[in-house]
Amino acid sequence: MDLRLRDVPLLNRRPDVALYRCLDRERSERLRAEHALLVVEIVSSGSETQDTTDKLGEYAKAGIPHYWIVRLDSTGVSAIERYRLDRAAMLYKHIGTLMKDEPGRLPS
Numbered sequence: 001m002d003l004r005l006r007d008v009p010l011l012n013r014r015p016d017v018a019l020y021r022c023l024d025r026e027r028s029e030r031l032r033a034e035h036a037l038l039v040v041e042i043v044s045s046g047s048e049t050q051d052t053t054d055k056l057g058e059y060a061k062a063g064i065p066h067y068w069i070v071r072l073d074s075t076g077v078s079a080i081e082r083y084r085l086d087r088a089a090m091l092y093k094h095i096g097t098l099m100k101d102e103p104g105r106l107p108s
Helices: 048-061
Strands: 003-006 011-013 017-020 036-042 066-073 076-086 091-099
Touching: 003 048, 011 048, 036 048, 048 066, 048 091
Parallel strands: 036 066
Antiparallel strands: 003 011, 017 036, 066 076, 076 091
């Protein structure tokens, strides 16, 4: 699903996962940044810079409260980097990384 980050200049993104507030389908409301609570991007070899730099800045400027970057290895999820928006700076602050090989973290 497209996520409208801004109208001028037009910028839509299609995150891998988005958690958002309910939309008013009767009014044909479309998904906009102010509806999004969490956006998740799954990094692939061709999307590393876009997911870890470009989108990180775009989602922060759009005011989305949480951004996660998911990294995969040959067996599945290897790490989840979690960011929370600092509204004063309109930048994400890293709040922690969950690693697969750390006890009590991600399931294998």
